[in-house]
Amino acid sequence: MxxxxxxxxxxxxxxxxxxxxxxxxxxxxxxxxxxxxxxxxxxxxxxxxxxxxxxxxxxxxxxxxxxxxxxxxxxxxxxxxxxxxxxxxxxxxxxxxxxxxxxxxxxxxxxxxxxxxxxxxxxxxxxxxxxxxxxxxxxxxxxxxxxxxxxxxxxxxxxxxxxxxxxxxxxxxxxxxxxxxxxxxxxxxxxxxxxxxxxxxxxxxxxxxxxxxxxxxxxxxxxxxxxxxxxxxxxxxxxGPAPVDLTAPRRADADEIARRLAAGEWVVDLRSRVAFAAGHVAGAFNFEVDGQLATYLAWLIPWGRPVTLLAESAEDVRRAQRELARVGIDRPAAAAVGSPADWVEEGVRPASFPRAVFADLAAARRRGEDLTVVDVRRDGERAGGWIEGSVHIPLHQLPRRLAEVPAGTVWVHCAGGMRAAIAASLLDASGRAVVAVDDGYGAAADAGLALVGPTPRD
Known part of the structure; x- marks a missing residue:
């Protein structure tokens, strides 16, 4: 048998x-x-x-x-x-x-x-x-x-x-x-x-x-x-891949995290997008450990760039380390466990940005606020329809196209919220005022936002 x-x-x-x-x-x-x-x-x-x-x-x-x-x-x-x-x-x-x-x-x-x-x-x-x-x-x-x-x-x-x-x-x-x-x-x-x-x-x-x-x-x-x-x-x-090494990375303190950010390395916060928006190390990027961490981090990071992981628990670091090894990001440069209070230098306040739903975006537009809507879905998703007046920059293109984002507060959305959170962290790290839309795209029409599309196909 x-x-x-x-x-x-x-x-x-x-x-x-x-x-x-x-x-x-x-x-x-x-x-x-x-x-x-x-x-x-x-x-x-x-x-x-x-x-x-x-x-x-x-x-x-x-x-x-x-x-x-x-x-x-x-x-x-x-x-x-x-x-x-x-x-x-x-x-x-x-x-x-x-x-x-x-x-x-x-x-x-x-x-x-x-x-x-x-x-x-x-x-x-x-x-x-x-x-x-x-x-x-x-x-x-x-x-x-x-x-x-x-x-x-x-x-x-x-x-x-x-x-x-x-x-x-x-x-x-x-x-x-x-x-x-x-x-x-x-x-x-x-x-x-x-x-x-x-x-x-x-x-x-x-x-x-x-x-x-x-x-x-x-x-x-x-x-x-x-x-x-x-x-x-x-x-x-x-x-011929080398054997994988899943031993714990070295621990980093707040000063080391700051030095790594200043050197252009990637500091990746693995916490939920809700926790990240409420408070985080300025310059860090948010890739949730419970999201498609390996796919999107490996997709966006300049290949070979050192990565430092921030998480609430050592178990989350271990999970992330295992996922990243599967796509060839073998060894984090360092890791830190705790909260933003443990990761920022003395005297420095954690950064933050607001989260919203599509109804909030519709209300902000009615008030005539100076804002830009950025849609980070992929081309195939966008072809099915989009919010009128939105700028389309797929998430995987955003790091090299940040300069194309128009002036004003950036309201960023995807299909469900996870990729919008990643994009919001990239924009926030670049110094832009950002609002992360944490909502399903289907709610855009219900909120009264004008939609365009879908795009006809040959």
Whole structure:
């Protein structure tokens, strides 16, 4: 009897899988923090005999190389992937024995990357589960534009063919177990659901219902922005990631925090956006530990810039450190625990700014206040409609476009409040008067704000 355990990395929208039998198991697309994987295997009482990568990942740093080294497992990597370390090169049709009666069969599924490979778990020769990586996702497919722009259309066509190959050769009851697609920017669109089968995908996934030309046209038209840090993930994974170091960072006092800010380093306050707005170290940026910390911090920070973490508890520092290591921000320069009173120099008052809802913005406009509305949603979100007179600067572009923000108090909004809080902290640190709109965008119309759009599409 086989088992499959899901190891979820929610902040990145990814999943890894531990699968096997009574004694031996494989790990597919492991996360950087492999202690979670080792603990899961220990709970099952199985030995990890194989570690399999579906592709060289573009969105996170893998723990596969280190996991294979520590466990003595065979490290399976697609033969077409150019990597700098020793591994077991896997080609279409290769079979890796696991436990008694269990084996893993490689299936070439190019599209997300040129070398992408899915793995089908077979029990007594019968397929029971497909680890589809960034190929066939739940209600979607992995995006084809992360490798090289000149390859995007070709990879999109290959993605269509790969999905159809899986659907044609696997029975309807075979489980579909992708790595990406649960909020990951590696997904070409956000499908729904946590579990699926080949039969369910045949009934609902556009890639299996559309002809290739229609699929490619719609896929390419709907692609979202690519996080800037993705450019560093592929090279890190191809070169061979170093073991992760999750030991506690050194503690910083108020004087050191001030020195690091003066040196142009990033000081990141992990507290809630409510607490940050009420009082914070001037110049610090707010990335909530309970938000999509790794994605947005890695997206915005100049790569390699030292980071100091501020948090209410040591546990929040540990959580943040683990999340950031998953995207290659390995070691915080320092950390401090407590409150703004502990982090500002003697005689210095914490900074603050107001929060509001869309009804407050509507009231301020009626009063004729001198204000600018900045919408930090992404292009695809903005296309669905926007507040009349608002300036559009997507959050990931804001650090380099601060000079474009018009004069006046800046009321900044997104779709729900989290990204607006990040943007407000960036604007506040630059010396602007700012109001963070902490409200769902749907409330803008109810508040009486004039809306424009949506933008017609070809």
């Amino acid at each position: 086989f088992f499959v355990d899901i190891l979820e990395t929610e902040g990145l929208g990814n999943r890894s899988h531990l699968a096997g039998g009574a004694e031996r198991a494989v790990v597919v697309d492991p996360p950087r923090d492999i202690d979670r994987v080792i603990a899961a295997a220990a709970r099952r009482g199985v030995r990890i005999v194989a570690v399999a990568e579906t592709h060289v990942h573009n969105d996170y740093v893998t723990g596969g190389l280190e996991l294979a080294r520590l466990t003595g497992a065979r490290y399976l990597v697609p033969a077409g992937a150019e990597v700098a370390y020793a591994r077991v090169p896997v080609a279409d049709g290769d079979v890796e024995p696991l436990d008694e009666g269990l084996a893993l069969r490689a299936v070439a599924t190019p599209g997300h990357t040129p070398h992408h490979t899915a793995y089908v778990l077979e029990e007594a020769g019968r397929p029971v589960a497909a680890f589809t990586g960034g190929s066939l996702l739940i209600g979607s497919v992995g995006r084809p534009d992360l490798v090289e722009p000149r390859l995007t259309e070709r990879l999109a066509r290959e993605q269509h063919a790969s999905a159809h190959r899986l659907a044609h050769h696997l029975a309807d009851e075979v489980a579909v177990l992708p790595t990406h697609g649960f909020g990951s920017f590696c997904s070409s669109s956000q499908g729904g659901g946590d579990r699926s089968t080949i039969g369910a995908e045949k009934a609902s996934n556009p890639v299996l219902a559309q002809d290739v030309d229609t699929f490619v046209k719609e896929l390419l038209a709907g692609l979202d922005d690519v996080p800037a840090y993705y450019a560093h993930m592929g090279p890190a994974n191809a070169g």
